Amino acid sequence: MGSAHDDGGDRRREHRLRDVRPLDPIHSLKAKLGLLVVASVTVGVLITWVGLRNDLGPSRTFPLAIIVSLVLTQLLARGMTSPLREMTAAARAMADGDYSIRVRSTSRDEVGQLAEAFNTMAGDLESSDRIRRDLIANVSHELRTPVAALQAQLENLVDGVSEPTPATLELSLQQTERLTRLVTYLLDLSRVEAGASALTLTQFSVGDFLEECAESMSMVDAAKGLAYVVDVTPEDLVLEADVERIRQVVTNLLQNAIRHSPHGGTVRLDAYPEQDDVVIEVSDEGPGIAPEDRERVFERFASGAPSVRSVASTSGGTGIGLAIVRWAVDLHGGHVAVADTESGATMRVTLPAEARPAPGVTTE
Template sequence: MASPQSTKSRLDNATKRVKPVDLFSSLKLELSALIVCATAIAFAMCWFLLKFGWSGWIAMPLTLVVALGITYFFSRGITAPLRQMRDVAEAMAEGDYTVRVNIDQERHDEVGQLARSFNEMAEELEHADKMRLDMIANVSHELRTPVSALQAMVENMADGVTEPTSANLEGILTQTQRLSDLIAFLLDLSRMEAGAASLNIEQFNVAEFLDETVEPLEIADGGHAHDIQMRVSDDITMEGDQDRLRQLFTNIIANALKHSPDNTTVLVETHEDKDNGTIVTNVVNFGSQIAPSDRSDIFRRFVKGKTGPGTESGGTGLGLSIARWAAQLHGGSVRVVDDTRGADFEITLPKYHIANE
């Protein structure tokens, strides 16, 4: 198995040996120009040799060799990225996803476009491989923590060290709930990967739905003293799967609570956009902000937000990814929008569900 360094060195050397032809924006034009030039040179050379008395049996083979030499030399410059892609594909097959095709950014023919697309694919594969490794580490950690706590609690009760009091049983219940939540997250992730999810579509009142969604979050918020303000008209209705949408709103609002300092306010504001036939909800976490460069990454699986400088938040890193998935199932979207008040997650959902064909 070749090392990543040797693969990169081979690709760098290949780039240095051959300079691609960048005169045309189309591979067909490049090949046509190459054939025309080789033919013209061969014709001129043949005419010159015959004019000075060379035999045709000598002039013709010599001319063909020169024409083939010219074609081979310049075609190597045209097809150099293709050879690099072969080497990169072989390296990726061996598990090295860091290699890339070295391509001149000024090259705009089909080979250049293919090379850039190939590099984009390699970046996605590298990210997917990193996420796979992170998933194994995260899931192992998330499972080990509650299981260890449960084991210690139960062993202490079995040995008579602690009594099965209400507080101790409440601790066991908390850990089992944590395990249940993790399993639910992983099941949702498997559905996301499979692209399969059945929806139970029904019409419901948005204000009542949000009240039912927010109530358990307020109870779970405990002593953090967050104030969840609701601004939604009582007459707004929509169609959708309430269970899936509850996942969506629970994860977004819980994320806002997690990243809000104690004794602060989280705003949940909903209105109907009649022009576009959508229901728009903004969940605003006052005070904090999300950098524009991070706004797309936070919706990736297993990407955890920051609670402070260099400090990751707890959880599985799946909540926002599942929220976006639930929105997309309904033909909607979730995104972070500019808001001077703080981090603003905007949820846009169609008022009426349109069944996929």
């Protein structure tokens, strides 16, 4: 295996040595073609002149001049078109699922620019393919876990191994809710992909809203024994926004905080005005998020640094939740970020107090 790899590397090095590219510094393909014509004609004329001066005669001078001109043209043209051949080979490899091949781009003309664009496209395709494979693996795993648990519980009930006690039914309900959350995330993601951007704007009390969100989440994830603290200043703080979208934002952030909070920890929900905006913060006492990961956690399907914590994994590892948070906040013309904290993690959402949806977003 190693020998074949070495042979392939040797062939590539040998191939590159054959591709002479003295015209790479020239920025225009037209100028290169002009120089190629001038060079071949000049060499042909020079050989003809030298041959006639040495009494070689036209029968020997002209064929020699033609052959040398053709060799020179072939040599220079091969270097000029080498990126195109490499792109052809790379495109065939991509058709077979290999996105790792890159084109050697040393020229500065249109062919070199095309090669650079091709390499960028190949990198994007490789990243997209990796994300797709990771998503399929993560979603398959997340679906399999609650489905297997639910199936085992139902089989025990059917076979009479266990009785349909409230505790048994509660476990089944929890697995069903877990499946529902995952399906909801995937449906929300499809809306993101489709560019859904309609908002139903209403004015509501931030304090009552956050209390309701905290209460609903405390019932769902009671096993950890977390304490929820809601602090809204002033108490009559109001916000104009799409209630369901903001509920989606806060719920995803709470699930993220719950997932990474220690047993018996505290999850805080703070809200306060800041100039013409309303800031909502969701904080936990988990391991925190490294500064270099704080922007990446909001990317679709990102799962954060394994050594720190799977920050974007609000649906059990798919990395969809925080991407949906950013999408919903962006629709409102706001922004979301990870705040600097000494311990734990704090997600800070900033929204206009009076609705100012992003350009292109329709309102009802």
